Amino acid sequence: MFSTWMEQRNLPDFVSGEFDGELAISRFERLAASVLPGSTPVAVKLTVEKRSDKLVLIDATLSGRLEVACQRCLEAMEVPVDGTLRLALAANDDVVADAPSGYEPLLVDSGGIAVTDIIEDEILLALPLVARHAEADCPAPVATSQKVFADTTTPFAGLADMLRDRH
Ligand SMILES: [Zn+2]
Known part of the structure:
Protein backbone atom coordinates (compact mmCIF):
# COMPACT_ATOMS: atom_id res chain seq x y z
CA MET A 1 0.00 0.00 0.00
CA PHE A 2 1.39 3.36 -1.02
CA SER A 3 0.59 6.78 0.20
CA THR A 4 0.82 9.69 -2.19
CA TRP A 5 3.29 11.53 0.02
CA MET A 6 5.78 8.78 -0.68
CA GLU A 7 5.55 9.50 -4.38
CA GLN A 8 6.20 13.25 -4.30
CA ARG A 9 9.27 14.04 -6.36
CA ASN A 10 10.14 17.62 -5.40
CA LEU A 11 11.58 18.37 -1.99
CA PRO A 12 9.22 21.31 -1.25
CA ASP A 13 6.27 18.92 -1.77
CA PHE A 14 7.59 16.39 0.74
CA VAL A 15 5.81 16.08 4.06
CA SER A 16 6.98 14.52 7.29
CA GLY A 17 5.41 11.15 7.81
CA GLU A 18 5.76 7.57 8.86
CA PHE A 19 5.03 4.29 7.18
CA ASP A 20 5.19 0.86 8.73
CA GLY A 21 3.88 -1.89 6.54
CA GLU A 22 4.46 -4.07 3.54
CA LEU A 23 5.06 -2.99 -0.02
CA ALA A 24 4.02 -5.32 -2.82
CA ILE A 25 6.76 -5.96 -5.34
CA SER A 26 4.36 -5.64 -8.27
CA ARG A 27 4.14 -1.94 -7.43
CA PHE A 28 7.82 -1.41 -8.27
CA GLU A 29 8.25 -1.60 -12.02
CA ARG A 30 12.01 -2.20 -12.21
CA LEU A 31 12.05 -4.53 -9.23
CA ALA A 32 9.14 -6.59 -10.53
CA ALA A 33 11.16 -7.23 -13.69
CA SER A 34 14.10 -8.56 -11.64
CA VAL A 35 12.37 -10.99 -9.29
CA LEU A 36 9.99 -13.92 -9.73
CA PRO A 37 6.28 -13.10 -9.65
CA GLY A 38 5.68 -15.14 -6.50
CA SER A 39 7.89 -12.91 -4.36
CA THR A 40 6.40 -11.87 -1.06
CA GLU A 49 11.39 14.18 8.40
CA LYS A 50 11.12 17.39 6.46
CA ARG A 51 13.55 19.91 7.90
CA SER A 52 12.93 22.50 5.23
CA ASP A 53 12.03 22.83 1.56
CA LYS A 54 15.66 22.02 0.85
CA LEU A 55 16.46 19.25 3.33
CA VAL A 56 14.55 16.05 4.03
CA LEU A 57 15.77 13.20 6.23
CA ILE A 58 14.84 9.63 5.41
CA ASP A 59 15.15 6.71 7.81
CA ALA A 60 14.17 3.32 6.45
CA THR A 61 14.48 -0.31 7.47
CA LEU A 62 13.73 -3.00 4.91
CA SER A 63 13.27 -6.69 5.44
CA GLY A 64 11.97 -9.47 3.29
CA ARG A 65 12.87 -12.45 1.17
CA LEU A 66 12.61 -12.15 -2.57
CA GLU A 67 12.68 -14.94 -5.12
CA VAL A 68 14.95 -14.72 -8.12
CA ALA A 69 15.81 -17.29 -10.78
CA CYS A 70 19.08 -19.17 -10.28
CA GLN A 71 21.13 -18.61 -13.43
CA ARG A 72 22.43 -22.17 -13.37
CA CYS A 73 19.23 -24.23 -12.94
CA LEU A 74 16.62 -21.49 -13.50
CA GLU A 75 14.77 -22.65 -10.37
CA ALA A 76 13.70 -20.15 -7.73
CA MET A 77 16.11 -19.14 -5.04
CA GLU A 78 15.48 -16.90 -2.07
CA VAL A 79 17.47 -13.75 -1.54
CA PRO A 80 17.18 -12.01 1.81
CA VAL A 81 16.65 -8.28 1.67
CA ASP A 82 17.62 -6.58 4.89
CA GLY A 83 18.92 -3.11 5.16
CA THR A 84 18.77 0.19 6.85
CA LEU A 85 18.99 3.49 5.10
CA ARG A 86 19.68 6.95 6.44
CA LEU A 87 19.63 9.58 3.75
CA ALA A 88 19.66 13.34 3.77
CA LEU A 89 18.00 14.57 0.61
CA ALA A 90 19.44 17.98 -0.07
CA ALA A 91 18.59 20.55 -2.72
CA ASN A 92 22.17 21.82 -2.86
CA ASP A 93 25.62 21.48 -1.31
CA ASP A 94 25.01 24.30 1.16
CA VAL A 95 22.25 22.50 3.03
CA VAL A 96 24.17 19.21 3.17
CA ALA A 97 26.09 20.72 6.07
CA ASP A 98 22.82 21.08 8.00
CA ALA A 99 22.16 17.34 7.93
CA PRO A 100 22.82 15.50 11.18
CA SER A 101 25.78 13.13 11.20
CA GLY A 102 25.06 9.56 10.19
CA TYR A 103 22.94 10.57 7.23
CA GLU A 104 24.34 9.99 3.80
CA PRO A 105 23.78 13.10 1.69
CA LEU A 106 22.00 12.75 -1.60
CA LEU A 107 21.73 15.79 -3.83
CA VAL A 108 18.36 15.99 -5.50
CA ASP A 109 18.42 17.72 -8.86
CA SER A 110 15.53 19.39 -10.64
CA GLY A 111 14.15 16.00 -11.74
CA GLY A 112 13.46 15.19 -8.10
CA ILE A 113 13.25 11.79 -6.50
CA ALA A 114 10.42 9.92 -4.84
CA VAL A 115 10.76 8.00 -1.59
CA THR A 116 9.42 4.96 -3.41
CA ASP A 117 12.28 5.24 -5.96
CA ILE A 118 14.81 5.32 -3.15
CA ILE A 119 13.35 2.20 -1.56
CA GLU A 120 13.24 0.42 -4.89
CA ASP A 121 16.89 1.31 -5.59
CA GLU A 122 17.90 0.01 -2.19
CA ILE A 123 16.16 -3.32 -2.73
CA LEU A 124 17.65 -3.67 -6.23
CA LEU A 125 21.11 -3.13 -4.75
CA ALA A 126 20.50 -6.02 -2.36
CA LEU A 127 19.92 -8.44 -5.23
CA PRO A 128 22.92 -10.32 -6.62
CA LEU A 129 24.01 -9.35 -10.15
CA VAL A 130 24.04 -13.00 -11.11
CA ALA A 131 21.93 -15.15 -8.80
CA ARG A 132 23.15 -18.71 -8.28
CA HIS A 133 22.38 -21.36 -5.69
CA ALA A 134 25.31 -22.56 -3.66
CA GLU A 135 26.65 -25.52 -5.66
CA ALA A 136 25.45 -28.07 -3.10
CA ASP A 137 21.90 -26.64 -3.16
CA CYS A 138 21.59 -26.34 -6.92
CA PRO A 139 19.61 -29.12 -8.61
CA ALA A 140 21.32 -28.48 -11.96
CA PRO A 141 23.63 -31.32 -13.04
CA VAL A 142 27.34 -30.66 -12.77
CA ALA A 143 28.62 -29.06 -15.96
CA THR A 144 29.71 -31.61 -18.58
CA SER A 145 33.27 -30.31 -18.76
CA GLN A 146 33.77 -30.90 -15.02
CA LYS A 147 32.38 -34.44 -15.31
CA VAL A 148 34.73 -35.36 -18.09
CA PHE A 149 37.64 -34.05 -16.10
CA ALA A 150 36.67 -36.10 -13.04
CA ASP A 151 36.32 -39.30 -15.08
CA THR A 152 39.72 -39.16 -16.72
CA THR A 153 43.07 -39.70 -15.09
CA THR A 154 44.44 -36.40 -13.90
CA PRO A 155 47.42 -35.27 -15.94
CA PHE A 156 49.66 -35.04 -12.88
CA ALA A 157 49.07 -38.58 -11.59
CA GLY A 158 52.09 -39.79 -13.50
CA LEU A 159 54.19 -36.98 -12.15
CA ALA A 160 53.40 -37.96 -8.54
CA ASP A 161 54.58 -41.51 -9.24
CA MET A 162 57.71 -40.21 -10.84
CA LEU A 163 58.54 -38.01 -7.82
CA ARG A 164 57.87 -40.87 -5.41
CA ASP A 165 60.23 -43.14 -7.34
CA ARG A 166 63.08 -40.67 -6.82
CA HIS A 167 63.06 -41.05 -3.03
ZN1 LIG B 1 20.32 -23.47 -9.05
Missing part, protein backbone atom coordinates in the same frame (compact mmCIF):
# COMPACT_ATOMS: atom_id res chain seq x y z
CA PRO A 41 6.07 -8.20 -0.09
CA VAL A 42 8.96 -6.40 1.58
CA ALA A 43 8.36 -5.01 5.05
CA VAL A 44 9.27 -1.35 5.24
CA LYS A 45 9.59 0.91 8.23
CA LEU A 46 10.00 4.45 7.10
CA THR A 47 10.27 7.86 8.67
CA VAL A 48 10.44 11.01 6.61
Whole structure:
Protein backbone atom coordinates (compact mmCIF):
# COMPACT_ATOMS: atom_id res chain seq x y z
CA MET A 1 0.00 0.00 0.00
CA PHE A 2 1.39 3.36 -1.02
CA SER A 3 0.59 6.78 0.20
CA THR A 4 0.82 9.69 -2.19
CA TRP A 5 3.29 11.53 0.02
CA MET A 6 5.78 8.78 -0.68
CA GLU A 7 5.55 9.50 -4.38
CA GLN A 8 6.20 13.25 -4.30
CA ARG A 9 9.27 14.04 -6.36
CA ASN A 10 10.14 17.62 -5.40
CA LEU A 11 11.58 18.37 -1.99
CA PRO A 12 9.22 21.31 -1.25
CA ASP A 13 6.27 18.92 -1.77
CA PHE A 14 7.59 16.39 0.74
CA VAL A 15 5.81 16.08 4.06
CA SER A 16 6.98 14.52 7.29
CA GLY A 17 5.41 11.15 7.81
CA GLU A 18 5.76 7.57 8.86
CA PHE A 19 5.03 4.29 7.18
CA ASP A 20 5.19 0.86 8.73
CA GLY A 21 3.88 -1.89 6.54
CA GLU A 22 4.46 -4.07 3.54
CA LEU A 23 5.06 -2.99 -0.02
CA ALA A 24 4.02 -5.32 -2.82
CA ILE A 25 6.76 -5.96 -5.34
CA SER A 26 4.36 -5.64 -8.27
CA ARG A 27 4.14 -1.94 -7.43
CA PHE A 28 7.82 -1.41 -8.27
CA GLU A 29 8.25 -1.60 -12.02
CA ARG A 30 12.01 -2.20 -12.21
CA LEU A 31 12.05 -4.53 -9.23
CA ALA A 32 9.14 -6.59 -10.53
CA ALA A 33 11.16 -7.23 -13.69
CA SER A 34 14.10 -8.56 -11.64
CA VAL A 35 12.37 -10.99 -9.29
CA LEU A 36 9.99 -13.92 -9.73
CA PRO A 37 6.28 -13.10 -9.65
CA GLY A 38 5.68 -15.14 -6.50
CA SER A 39 7.89 -12.91 -4.36
CA THR A 40 6.40 -11.87 -1.06
CA PRO A 41 6.07 -8.20 -0.09
CA VAL A 42 8.96 -6.40 1.58
CA ALA A 43 8.36 -5.01 5.05
CA VAL A 44 9.27 -1.35 5.24
CA LYS A 45 9.59 0.91 8.23
CA LEU A 46 10.00 4.45 7.10
CA THR A 47 10.27 7.86 8.67
CA VAL A 48 10.44 11.01 6.61
CA GLU A 49 11.39 14.18 8.40
CA LYS A 50 11.12 17.39 6.46
CA ARG A 51 13.55 19.91 7.90
CA SER A 52 12.93 22.50 5.23
CA ASP A 53 12.03 22.83 1.56
CA LYS A 54 15.66 22.02 0.85
CA LEU A 55 16.46 19.25 3.33
CA VAL A 56 14.55 16.05 4.03
CA LEU A 57 15.77 13.20 6.23
CA ILE A 58 14.84 9.63 5.41
CA ASP A 59 15.15 6.71 7.81
CA ALA A 60 14.17 3.32 6.45
CA THR A 61 14.48 -0.31 7.47
CA LEU A 62 13.73 -3.00 4.91
CA SER A 63 13.27 -6.69 5.44
CA GLY A 64 11.97 -9.47 3.29
CA ARG A 65 12.87 -12.45 1.17
CA LEU A 66 12.61 -12.15 -2.57
CA GLU A 67 12.68 -14.94 -5.12
CA VAL A 68 14.95 -14.72 -8.12
CA ALA A 69 15.81 -17.29 -10.78
CA CYS A 70 19.08 -19.17 -10.28
CA GLN A 71 21.13 -18.61 -13.43
CA ARG A 72 22.43 -22.17 -13.37
CA CYS A 73 19.23 -24.23 -12.94
CA LEU A 74 16.62 -21.49 -13.50
CA GLU A 75 14.77 -22.65 -10.37
CA ALA A 76 13.70 -20.15 -7.73
CA MET A 77 16.11 -19.14 -5.04
CA GLU A 78 15.48 -16.90 -2.07
CA VAL A 79 17.47 -13.75 -1.54
CA PRO A 80 17.18 -12.01 1.81
CA VAL A 81 16.65 -8.28 1.67
CA ASP A 82 17.62 -6.58 4.89
CA GLY A 83 18.92 -3.11 5.16
CA THR A 84 18.77 0.19 6.85
CA LEU A 85 18.99 3.49 5.10
CA ARG A 86 19.68 6.95 6.44
CA LEU A 87 19.63 9.58 3.75
CA ALA A 88 19.66 13.34 3.77
CA LEU A 89 18.00 14.57 0.61
CA ALA A 90 19.44 17.98 -0.07
CA ALA A 91 18.59 20.55 -2.72
CA ASN A 92 22.17 21.82 -2.86
CA ASP A 93 25.62 21.48 -1.31
CA ASP A 94 25.01 24.30 1.16
CA VAL A 95 22.25 22.50 3.03
CA VAL A 96 24.17 19.21 3.17
CA ALA A 97 26.09 20.72 6.07
CA ASP A 98 22.82 21.08 8.00
CA ALA A 99 22.16 17.34 7.93
CA PRO A 100 22.82 15.50 11.18
CA SER A 101 25.78 13.13 11.20
CA GLY A 102 25.06 9.56 10.19
CA TYR A 103 22.94 10.57 7.23
CA GLU A 104 24.34 9.99 3.80
CA PRO A 105 23.78 13.10 1.69
CA LEU A 106 22.00 12.75 -1.60
CA LEU A 107 21.73 15.79 -3.83
CA VAL A 108 18.36 15.99 -5.50
CA ASP A 109 18.42 17.72 -8.86
CA SER A 110 15.53 19.39 -10.64
CA GLY A 111 14.15 16.00 -11.74
CA GLY A 112 13.46 15.19 -8.10
CA ILE A 113 13.25 11.79 -6.50
CA ALA A 114 10.42 9.92 -4.84
CA VAL A 115 10.76 8.00 -1.59
CA THR A 116 9.42 4.96 -3.41
CA ASP A 117 12.28 5.24 -5.96
CA ILE A 118 14.81 5.32 -3.15
CA ILE A 119 13.35 2.20 -1.56
CA GLU A 120 13.24 0.42 -4.89
CA ASP A 121 16.89 1.31 -5.59
CA GLU A 122 17.90 0.01 -2.19
CA ILE A 123 16.16 -3.32 -2.73
CA LEU A 124 17.65 -3.67 -6.23
CA LEU A 125 21.11 -3.13 -4.75
CA ALA A 126 20.50 -6.02 -2.36
CA LEU A 127 19.92 -8.44 -5.23
CA PRO A 128 22.92 -10.32 -6.62
CA LEU A 129 24.01 -9.35 -10.15
CA VAL A 130 24.04 -13.00 -11.11
CA ALA A 131 21.93 -15.15 -8.80
CA ARG A 132 23.15 -18.71 -8.28
CA HIS A 133 22.38 -21.36 -5.69
CA ALA A 134 25.31 -22.56 -3.66
CA GLU A 135 26.65 -25.52 -5.66
CA ALA A 136 25.45 -28.07 -3.10
CA ASP A 137 21.90 -26.64 -3.16
CA CYS A 138 21.59 -26.34 -6.92
CA PRO A 139 19.61 -29.12 -8.61
CA ALA A 140 21.32 -28.48 -11.96
CA PRO A 141 23.63 -31.32 -13.04
CA VAL A 142 27.34 -30.66 -12.77
CA ALA A 143 28.62 -29.06 -15.96
CA THR A 144 29.71 -31.61 -18.58
CA SER A 145 33.27 -30.31 -18.76
CA GLN A 146 33.77 -30.90 -15.02
CA LYS A 147 32.38 -34.44 -15.31
CA VAL A 148 34.73 -35.36 -18.09
CA PHE A 149 37.64 -34.05 -16.10
CA ALA A 150 36.67 -36.10 -13.04
CA ASP A 151 36.32 -39.30 -15.08
CA THR A 152 39.72 -39.16 -16.72
CA THR A 153 43.07 -39.70 -15.09
CA THR A 154 44.44 -36.40 -13.90
CA PRO A 155 47.42 -35.27 -15.94
CA PHE A 156 49.66 -35.04 -12.88
CA ALA A 157 49.07 -38.58 -11.59
CA GLY A 158 52.09 -39.79 -13.50
CA LEU A 159 54.19 -36.98 -12.15
CA ALA A 160 53.40 -37.96 -8.54
CA ASP A 161 54.58 -41.51 -9.24
CA MET A 162 57.71 -40.21 -10.84
CA LEU A 163 58.54 -38.01 -7.82
CA ARG A 164 57.87 -40.87 -5.41
CA ASP A 165 60.23 -43.14 -7.34
CA ARG A 166 63.08 -40.67 -6.82
CA HIS A 167 63.06 -41.05 -3.03
ZN1 LIG B 1 20.32 -23.47 -9.05
